[in-house]
Amino acid sequence: MAYSDLIQTLAHLIRIPSVNPAYDPSSSEADIQRWIMRFFRDHGIAADEQEVCPGRSNVVAKLPGKISGRRIVFEAHCDTAGIDGMSIPAFGSQVQNGRIFGRGSCDTKAGLAAMMHALVDLKEAQ
Secondary structure, eight states: OOHHHHHHHHHHHHHSOOBOTTTOTTOOSHHHHHHHHHHHHHTTOEEEEEEEETTEEEEEEEOOOSSTTOOOOOOOOOOBOOOTTOSSOTTOOEEETTEEESTTTTTTHHHHHHHHHHHHHHHHHO
């Protein structure tokens, strides 16, 4: 994985508003879920949507391993806290002094981006 690819993925994730409906009832996670599904499919990784409750779904990506019966599971959430009171553009994904800023940048879109690229790296290593 190239570092720039990871940062680009993180920037895309930050730019997609995904405020938890508990903070903003008009918000939805559907756009970010679709983007994540497309990312996996574009990399040849099977991905499905698993509806948990209306308007809120999990994306489940699967990659067959070399040893059946063994699993590794990556888990992250993509909803964020609300944006009220933020002093920076919530969905701007601005990079300053080697840091990226925006709602969800560390909780937990950065971890999600790393996991997504780890799965792509595993696929390419097969």
